[in-house]
Amino acid sequence: MPENLPSTGDAALDFVLEAGPRALAALPREQRLAIAKSGSLGAYKEALRLMAAAEVEEMHKEILYLSIQNAATDWKATRAFIPYCRIPLSVNLKMRDIYGEDCWKDDDFLEDFLDHHPGLRVRVKRGTRGQEY
Numbered sequence: 075m076p077e078n079l080p081s082t083g084d085a086a087l088d089f090v091l092e093a094g095p096r097a098l099a100a101l102p103r104e105q106r107l108a109i110a111k112s113g114s115l116g117a118y119k120e121a122l123r124l125m126a127a128a129e130v131e132e133m134h135k136e137i138l139y140l141s142i143q144n145a146a147t148d149w150k151a152t153r154a155f156i157p158y159c160r161i162p163l164s165v166n167l168k169m170r171d172i173y174g175e176d177c178w179k180d181d182d183f184l185e186d187f188l189d190h191h192p193g194l195r196v197r198v199k200r201g202t203r204g205q206e207y
Contacts, residue, residue, distance in 0.1 A: 133168060137194060157196040158195070159194050
């Protein structure tokens with residue numbers, strides 16, 4: 075075990091501490107809460123905070139990239155499919171983890187998300203016969 079992380083006495087918890095922050099997904103909720111409330115795991119909690127901040131920054135970069143692509147692309151509607159929005163996969167999966175599997179099926183959730191990130195909404199310029207949308 076690294077020197078800066080103390081031993082907890084629980085073999086499973088010590089294993090997670092050695093494995094790093096990504097191993098938290100394997101822990102039950104009660105043990106994750108115990109880690110969060112523990113005062114002796116400051117370095118570990120700081121690592122988790124930094125990982126979460128890096129993940130949020132990466133999601134915002136992907137959102138910006140897709141927003142720029144959407145603005146530069148001349149989207150055209152077809153009879154079978156009219157694109158509505160493009161959401162990065164990492165953002166899609168993270169929101170499912172936080173809000174549940176069906177969050178994207180909720181129209182209010184989707185509209186609120188697109189209000190906060192309007193660049194992800196696809197603007198169709200011309201349809202199949204040149205009509206404007």
